Amino acid sequence: xxxxxNTRLLAVWLLLSSMTLAxxxxxxxxxxxxxxxxxxxxxxxxxxxxxxxxxIFREFMEVRHAPALLCRLTDAWVLLIxxxxxGSYFLGMTIVN
Amino acid sequence: xxxxxxxxxxxxxxxxxxxxxFRAQHHELYLQAQANLDLRIGIFNxxxxxxxxxxxxxxxxxxxxxxxxxxxxxxxxxxxxxxVFFVSKVLEWAKEIRMGNGFTTNEFFQHYFxxxxxxxxxxxxxxxxxxxxxxxxxxxxRRSQELVETGATYWHxxxxxxxxxxxxxxxxx
Numbered sequence: 001x002x003x004x005x006n007t008r009l010l011a012v013w014l015l016l017s018s019m020t021l022a023x024x025x026x027x028x029x030x031x032x033x034x035x036x037x038x039x040x041x042x043x044x045x046x047x048x049x050x051x052x053x054x055x056i057f058r059e060f061m062e063v064r065h066a067p068a069l070l071c072r073l074t075d076a077w078v079l080l081i082x083x084x085x086x087g088s089y090f091l092g093m094t095i096v097n
Numbered sequence: 098x099x100x101x102x103x104x105x106x107x108x109x110x111x112x113x114x115x116x117x118x119f120r121a122q123h124h125e126l127y128l129q130a131q132a133n134l135d136l137r138i139g140i141f142n143x144x145x146x147x148x149x150x151x152x153x154x155x156x157x158x159x160x161x162x163x164x165x166x167x168x169x170x171x172x173x174x175x176x177x178x179x180x181v182f183f184v185s186k187v188l189e190w191a192k193e194i195r196m197g198n199g200f201t202t203n204e205f206f207q208h209y210f211x212x213x214x215x216x217x218x219x220x221x222x223x224x225x226x227x228x229x230x231x232x233x234x235x236x237x238x239r240r241s242q243e244l245v246e247t248g249a250t251y252w253h254x255x256x257x258x259x260x261x262x263x264x265x266x267x268x269x270x
Contacts, residue, residue, distance in 0.1 A: 005158055013151040020143045023268050027136050030270065035128045038270040049264035056257045060154045061250060070099065077103055081110050081261070088114040089269070092121025 012059040019048050039093075046085050054078045098247045102254050105219075109258055113265055116208050120269075123204060128270065130205035133198050138189050139267040142182050143259065149178035150256040153249045156230070160245045165234055168245070172231050175252060179220060179227070182259075186217060212262050216255070223255045 023045065030041045057074045058064045064071070120127045156171035190213070193199075193206070200210045230248040233239045 006155065009151055009154050009158070013147060016147050017144050020140055020147065023264070024136060024140060027268060035132050036270065037124055037128065042269040045264045045268035049261050052260045053257045056150065056253055056260070060150050060256075061253045062154075062157075073103070077106060081106065081113075084110050084114050085117060085265075088117040089121065092118045095118075096121050096124070 009059070012055060016052055016055060019052055022048060039090075042089055043086065046082070046089075050078055050082050050085075053081070098250045102250060105254060105258070109261065112212065113261065116212070116265060117269075119204060119208070126203060127205045130198070130203050130209075131267070133193065133196060134209070134267055135189070135192075136267050138185065139263050142185050142189075143263050145178050145181040145185065146256045146259050149175045149182070150253050152178060153227075153252045157246055157249045160234065160240075160242055165237075165240065169231060169234050172227055172234060176224060176227050176231075179223060179252075179255075183217075183220060186213065209266055212266065216259055216262055219255045219258065223252050226251050 026041055026044055026048075030036070030038050054075070057078070058071075063074050152171045152174035156168045156175060159165070159167035159171060190210075193209075198206050200207055226248045230245055233241055233244050
């Protein structure tokens with residue numbers, strides 16, 4: 001196994017794990033004694049998750065070496081998920097208010 | 098396999114949309130119920146699955162380079178970290194049920210148990226897929242890089258679907 005590729009995979013895993021640990025900080029900074037509603041936490045949580053999904057696509061699933069069509073398709077998919085998740089969150093909040 | 102990956106992602110995204118819309122209707126209930134989940138367990142589970150994804154990516158690369166012993170080791174590591182997630186998830190379910198948070202307790206826990214169970218089913222299928230990958234890698238006569246990569250793509254799908262589920266169940270407010 002090429003050591004450069006090996007090192008890159010390790011760096012990607014470290015990055016993804018750090019982003020996961022960032023949720024603990026996000027959770028801790030958002031609440032004092034009780035969980036409160038927060039659009040900032042929600043948008044940040046979804047954005048971090050989608051960024052992680054894109055990194056998994058490109059690095060672990062090797063999409064960065066794939067034909068351009070698959071690169072564009074997976075990026076479009078991440079964008080589609082973002083629109084669906086954020087859209088339904090804000091739409092739901094608007095309907096209730 | 099990529100058509101399956103994109104289709105599965107769409108199916109899960111449709112459910113996430115339903116979950117977020119329901120959540121907005123009963124925001125307080127969801128927040129109170131969510132407080133019963135332990136974020137640390139969610140983080141531990143996520144890191145375990147990320148480790149398994151890392152191992153299966155190494156398995157693909159090793160197999161491509163003809164380093165089949167290393168590929169097999171990494172395939173076993175993938176299953177091991179997947180099993181860590183498996184045990185942790187079962188223990189978390191047992192903990193929640195002991196605390197009185199079952200499938201019928203409230204709407205949040207209905208979504209929680211439904212989403213985590215469907216994902217768990219995907220994980221179980223992933224074990225079978227990795228078993229096939231190991232079976233193929235074991236003998237020089239059966240080795241197929243295409244099959245190893247297809248199996249890895251499925252395993253990564255199990256991983257990134259969990260990344261989304263974790264954010265939506267444990268972190269969003």
